[in-house]
Amino acid sequence: MWREDRASQHLGMVLEHVTPGEAKLSFTVTDVMTNGHRTCHGGYLFTLADSAFAFACNSYNQRAVARQCDITFIAPAFLGDRLTATAREISRVGRNGIYDVQVVNQKGEPVAEFRGHSRIVKGTHLPTPT
Template sequence: MKKTTEWLKENLVTIYDENPYIKLLDISIMHVEEGKVELCMPVLAGKHTNLYNIAHGGALASLADSAMGIACATTGKKVVTLEMNMNFIKGAATQAAIKAIGKVIHNGKNTMVAESEIVDSQNQLLAKTRGTFFVTGMFEENKE
């Protein structure tokens, strides 16, 4: 992978913090390195939960998609999701935060493949996801 600029690493948090959907779900970027990212999201009753009072699959899918997309972004590439496969392993009860670890497993010219794992506060696996992403361009300083 190409060396990610320090500018991009420093500004990914700002770029994603300004996204209304990321704000809606209370997703936060905890750690960024080239090809890998760690996000967290609370599971709040009535906001992130379904009628069984566990995390809604759509909230988990959004967290996983964001983790993979941001992991791709750490390489300097702008991407959109082409496809995503998600296996739900265990329900997530309400809690202060669950964690998604996204990492790039293929960094191609036109497409990228990434995966993510979502774990609960006891580090138990909740979901495993793999996605293919289409490269739409490159991040450039002062042009986002």
């Protein structure tokens, strides 16, 4: 999945960890990611959290897509901040999953909280044994 994820790669994200139901991604806030307040634009925070969510809910070799997501911004992030999004599974029943993602800065201070609801769709990422 990482090989095909052009958006996350283009933003300089690093996939630090993936295990069933969990994922961790990070990036550094660049100048083009800042808004008119000179803080990280909320869309980039959402994208980082959404990417961590995507890798966590796709970690079982079943294709999963987002059904619904929301984010709560807690504190601003600034140019040069190293942000890390850690996703963890809350529930996975049938084709539905719920995942929480915490975004923190390099000091471990919370920047945002994200919740994503996933839905399993047809297909796998890797060939399945026959």
